[in-house]
Amino acid sequence: MNTSKLKEQLPALLTQTLVVGAILYVALQLFHNTQANLEARNIASGFRFLTVEGGLPINDSLLPYSPADTYGRAFFIGILNTLFVSALSIMLATVLGVLVGVARVSSNWLVAKLAAVYVEVLRNIPLLLTLFFCYSTLLAFLPAPRLSVVPFGDIFINNRGVFVPRPLFQDGFGWVLLTLGAALAASVFLVRKSKRMRDETGRGLPSGWISLGLILGLPLAAYYILGRPLEFDVPVLKGFNFKGGMVLRPEFTALLIGLVLYTAAFIGENVRSGIQSVDKGQLDAAKALGLRPGPIMRKVILPQTLRVCIPATTNDYTSLVKNSSLAVAIGYPDMVSIGGTIIGQNDQAIEVIGMWMAVYLTINLVVSLVMNWFNAKVQLVER
Amino acid sequence: MSEQLKTFVPCPCCPPPTAAKGVILWLRTNLFSGWFNSALTVLALLLLARVVPPLVNWALIHAVWSGGPEMCTNSGACWAFIADKARVMLIGTYPQDLAWRPLAAAILFAGVIAATVSGRCKKRFLAGVWPVVLVAILWLIGGGLGLAEVDQSMWGGLMLSLGLAAVGIIFSVPFGILLALGRQSRMVGISSVCIGFIELVRGVPLITILFMASVMMPLFLPVNLQINNLLRVQVGIILFSSAYIAEVVRGGLQAVPSGQLDAAKALGLSKWMITLFVVLPQALRYVLPALIGRCIALFKDTSLVIIVGLLDFLGMAKAASQDQHWLGHDVEGYVFCAVVYWCICFGMSRYGRSLEKRGPQTNR
Numbered sequence: 001m002n003t004s005k006l007k008e009q010l011p012a013l014l015t016q017t018l019v020v021g022a023i024l025y026v027a028l029q030l031f032h033n034t035q036a037n038l039e040a041r042n043i044a045s046g047f048r049f050l051t052v053e054g055g056l057p058i059n060d061s062l063l064p065y066s067p068a069d070t071y072g073r074a075f076f077i078g079i080l081n082t083l084f085v086s087a088l089s090i091m092l093a094t095v096l097g098v099l100v101g102v103a104r105v106s107s108n109w110l111v112a113k114l115a116a117v118y119v120e121v122l123r124n125i126p127l128l129l130t131l132f133f134c135y136s137t138l139l140a141f142l143p144a145p146r147l148s149v150v151p152f153g154d155i156f157i158n159n160r161g162v163f164v165p166r167p168l169f170q171d172g173f174g175w176v177l178l179t180l181g182a183a184l185a186a187s188v189f190l191v192r193k194s195k196r197m198r199d200e201t202g203r204g205l206p207s208g209w210i211s212l213g214l215i216l217g218l219p220l221a222a223y224y225i226l227g228r229p230l231e232f233d234v235p236v237l238k239g240f241n242f243k244g245g246m247v248l249r250p251e252f253t254a255l256l257i258g259l260v261l262y263t264a265a266f267i268g269e270n271v272r273s274g275i276q277s278v279d280k281g282q283l284d285a286a287k288a289l290g291l292r293p294g295p296i297m298r299k300v301i302l303p304q305t306l307r308v309c310i311p312a313t314t315n316d317y318t319s320l321v322k323n324s325s326l327a328v329a330i331g332y333p334d335m336v337s338i339g340g341t342i343i344g345q346n347d348q349a350i351e352v353i354g355m356w357m358a359v360y361l362t363i364n365l366v367v368s369l370v371m372n373w374f375n376a377k378v379q380l381v382e383r
Numbered sequence: 384m385s386e387q388l389k390t391f392v393p394c395p396c397c398p399p400p401t402a403a404k405g406v407i408l409w410l411r412t413n414l415f416s417g418w419f420n421s422a423l424t425v426l427a428l429l430l431l432a433r434v435v436p437p438l439v440n441w442a443l444i445h446a447v448w449s450g451g452p453e454m455c456t457n458s459g460a461c462w463a464f465i466a467d468k469a470r471v472m473l474i475g476t477y478p479q480d481l482a483w484r485p486l487a488a489a490i491l492f493a494g495v496i497a498a499t500v501s502g503r504c505k506k507r508f509l510a511g512v513w514p515v516v517l518v519a520i521l522w523l524i525g526g527g528l529g530l531a532e533v534d535q536s537m538w539g540g541l542m543l544s545l546g547l548a549a550v551g552i553i554f555s556v557p558f559g560i561l562l563a564l565g566r567q568s569r570m571v572g573i574s575s576v577c578i579g580f581i582e583l584v585r586g587v588p589l590i591t592i593l594f595m596a597s598v599m600m601p602l603f604l605p606v607n608l609q610i611n612n613l614l615r616v617q618v619g620i621i622l623f624s625s626a627y628i629a630e631v632v633r634g635g636l637q638a639v640p641s642g643q644l645d646a647a648k649a650l651g652l653s654k655w656m657i658t659l660f661v662v663l664p665q666a667l668r669y670v671l672p673a674l675i676g677r678c679i680a681l682f683k684d685t686s687l688v689i690i691v692g693l694l695d696f697l698g699m700a701k702a703a704s705q706d707q708h709w710l711g712h713d714v715e716g717y718v719f720c721a722v723v724y725w726c727i728c729f730g731m732s733r734y735g736r737s738l739e740k741r742g743p744q745t746n747r
Binding site: 012015016017019020023030033034036037038040106107108109110111114120121123124125126127128129132133136137140293322323325326328329336340343349350353356357360361364365 | 412413414416419420423424427428430431569570571572573576583586587588589590591594595598599601602603604605606679683684686687689690697701711713714717718720721724725728729732
């Protein structure tokens with residue numbers, strides 16, 4: 001009995017040993033080659049370069065940075081930029097994508113056709129081309145700093161970027177934030193309480209309006225009581241460019257617009273397929289209950305849509321994060337762009353590429369963990 | 384007590400009210416049903432009125448179609464720029480006096496694609512013709528065996544994009560299928576190697592793979608072995624794409640009903656025969672739409688090779704717009720690129736749809 005079992009398993013064991021052995025052999029060879037090559041080119045391996053002063057300029061950074069900082073700090077700034085642009089794009093693309101998806105199934109012929117054209121155009125053109133296009137048109141159609149467009153207040157739009165006042169937090173602003181936090185916590189509590197009341201008695205509180213009042217009112221009151229502890233650094237035209245304030249440079253804006261437009265087209269298709277998957281009986285039932293089209297969409301169709309479109313949208317989110325690496329092509333200093341510069345300066349390709357991969361793998365893992373948790377939450381509980 | 388019986392007398396048929404038929408009915412149901420829809424329609428019309436006339440003005444009415452840079456004004460598109468740079472965008476810096484060779488290759492390529500898409504040729508015939516045509520195209524463009532050789536650094540433009548995509552598809556589909564089979568394999572050693580590869584590659588952006596191919600691969604290889612950049616990048620694209628195709632194919636493998644396997648086993652087929660003749664044909668048919676989607680994505684992704692210094696279609700358009708004589712006309716170049724990319728990708732997706740309808744019906 002035992003021998004016949006062994007006989008059955010022998011071919012499988014042999015193949016596996018052969019395949020894994022061959023892969024190990026090749027890997028070992030590659031390792032030896034790499035060692036020899038690195039020695040021949042005088043490249044020091046290891047991560048010691050991260051503590052070396054880099055001297056590379058970065059013109060978009062969320063934290064204070066100067067060229068005198070180390071390579072490690074520069075790479076860290078790059079990671080922050082990647083995270084920042086990805087997070088912002090994910091939020092905006094989700095909003096636009098849901099709108100597009102709903103418009104695709106609209107009973108309004110014109111709106112549905114416009115959405116279809118949008119989706120078909122954006123999906124069939126490389127993202128890189130969209131980015132180049134956004135960047136070129138932004139630069140071509142925005143005026144020089146002297147002729148800036150001023151939509152309102154101290155906001156200036158020109159071909160150097162969008163200049164907005166930078167908030168300067170004075171003493172006591174922490175208290176305003178604290179009251180905001182308290183208001184948020186209170187409204188979460190209120191919404192839960194109201195839901196429980198409605199489940200038990202059929203009557204709830206107008207919790208939405210009360211929380212809105214709390215969230216807006218409390219911090220505002222604190223702000224004025226504490227003597228307005230917030231000032232603004234207003235951008236001022238000096239010479240050929242604006243000084244002071246905060247700036248969204250055209251590279252960042254183009255990357256953001258391109259990523260949002262491109263991803264929204266894909267999310268829109270997910271939403272459409274989700275909406276179309278909702279059983280027609282659900283719609284009829286909701287209509288029979290006398291619900292109006294708005295509530296039907298919000299309370300009957302979209303919650304069921306979520307179940308279908310979350311897995312596909314998770315994929316789109318992770319590919320958005322990966323696509324943000326195209327920043328390197330239009331000069332926004334994300335992690336890949338800064339890492340590329342480091343490779344160019346000191347040839348530490350293996351370490352930098354390893355760091356890229358580690359960071360992207362981590363981000364993608366986190367995104368899919370969060371989305372899987374969300375997915376598990378909205379799935380139908382079947383008996 | 385005679386109660387008169389009431390009989391039902393139907394009214395004579397009236398024609399429907401004019402508002403309930405024809406154009407007016409269509410307008411009512413599709414554009415102006417309710418105040419909300421009417422508002423949306425008006426908004427959409429306003430948007431179109433803002434966007435379309437300036438666009439038509441720019442692209443057609445005020446456009447300049449021929450002549451030099453001095454003819455172009457700022458009010459319209461400068462299509463003369465495209466006319467002047469068309470050759471570079473299509474075939475890169477390929478020598479001008481040998482331009483007939485890419486042209487012949489393009490005709491050959493278009494012919495074999497037409498034969499495939501038309502669906503009139505036998506599959507066996509096509510499977511034989513494709514490799515022959517590809518080798519012929521490579522010979523025409525690269526030279527050798529009687530033709531003057533053209534160095535790969537001169538290949539560029541749309542020719543390069545199409546070439547990278549075609550070779551990428553041809554190699555990554557079989558490799559992806561192998562990976563998917565490996566992932567589903569019961570042998571732990573093989574399946575973990577495949578899972579590791581697929582997840583690692585899918586977790587990182589294509590750009591880092593391209594950087595790896597272009598910067599790191601020379602470090603991995605023996606000192607005396609030199610592979611040119613184009614080939615390295617092509618290998619990177621194939622590895623990247625095959626990981627995604629593997630996941631697509633896995634979906635198809637999971638969809639094959641287990642009864643099929645049992646039936647094949649009952650017939651006494653060997654493992655390899657079952658995989659080749661029973662499982663794979665069904666699995667691939669299930670995932671054909673997704674597979675075509677991956678091919679389109681691969682074609683779009685070839686535009687990233689610009690980042691490691693190869694001048695493909697998009698790269699050439701960008702480079703052309705930096706020409707001293709034609710400064711400030713990059714938008715026209717990008718519009719031209721977008722139209723060409725769009726036509727090819729949209730055509731591929733339409734072909735995919737038609738394949739779904741044409742193939743034998745699946746039992747799903």
